[in-house]
Amino acid sequence: MDLDDLFGRGSLTDLLEAFFGVGRPQARTAYRRARRGRDLEVSVELTLEEALRGTTRRVARGDGHIITAKIPPGARTGSRIRLSGQGEPGRGGGPPGDLYLNITVKPHPVFRREGDDLWRDLDLDLYTAVLGGEVTVETLDGPVRLKIPAGTSGGKTFRLRGKGMPRPGRPDQRGDLYVVIRVRVPSRLSARERKLFEELARLQGRTSS
Structure with missing residues (x-):
């Protein structure tokens, strides 16, 4: 039996082309699988x-x-x-x-980052460490005043709340800034300063060599 006679001349070919794209390269191209682009x-x-x-x-x-x-x-x-x-x-x-x-x-020359907190060192002269006072501390937000109690030793850490980094996804919340004291001892003393330190040593029951 001639299928063209059954469907009519040209009907079978048209039907196959319509459903499967037979004989139409552009139709075959349209049936290629879509692919997502690379990340x-x-x-x-x-x-x-x-x-x-x-x-x-x-x-x-x-x-x-x-x-x-x-x-x-x-x-x-x-x-x-x-x-x-x-x-x-x-x-x-x-x-x-x-x-x-x-x-x-990038690493910062002054601040060290640990999570959302920042750390920095602060050089403090011997006299302020002994007597106490106020010093200026530079933060990423600008300078702030920090009160130093009398008798502050090297290594003491002060905490400045909310002066650290924003928390990811919550920029209204911030970590803290920790300030670590480094007491700076004078390498040279005037004669007057030396006498004062010697007097202080005597008051503490010590003798200088």
Whole structure:
């Protein structure tokens, strides 16, 4: 039996083409599986000040276009920020991949970071350590005054609440700043200063060599 006679001349061929794309290369292409684009990664380096306040970076997305990426406050080394749909374009009508920013925060010459807390050393002259007083401490937010009690020894740590780094995802909450005292002993003394220290030593029951 001639199937063309059964369906009518040309009808069988038309039916196969309609359902399976027989004889139509462009139709076969349309049936290729859609593929999602690859995820891409970009390394981003920040200063501690940028990590404190948040910042932006211009980065190239998957199709080569430059976008401005927002980095929120509190980013730390090892943070990974996902930019949805900014990776490699998809194929065959598939969705694009994502773009990931891998964060590194550069070391700071003054502050050391531990989680959301900051640490710093503060040199204190011997006289203030003995007698007490007030000193200025530089923080990432600007200078603050710190009261030093009399008899402060080296290694004593003062805590300044809320002067650390923002907590990731909660920028209204911040860690603390810890100030570690380093007592600076004078390397040279005037004759008058030496006599005063010798007198102090005698009062303490000590003798100088």
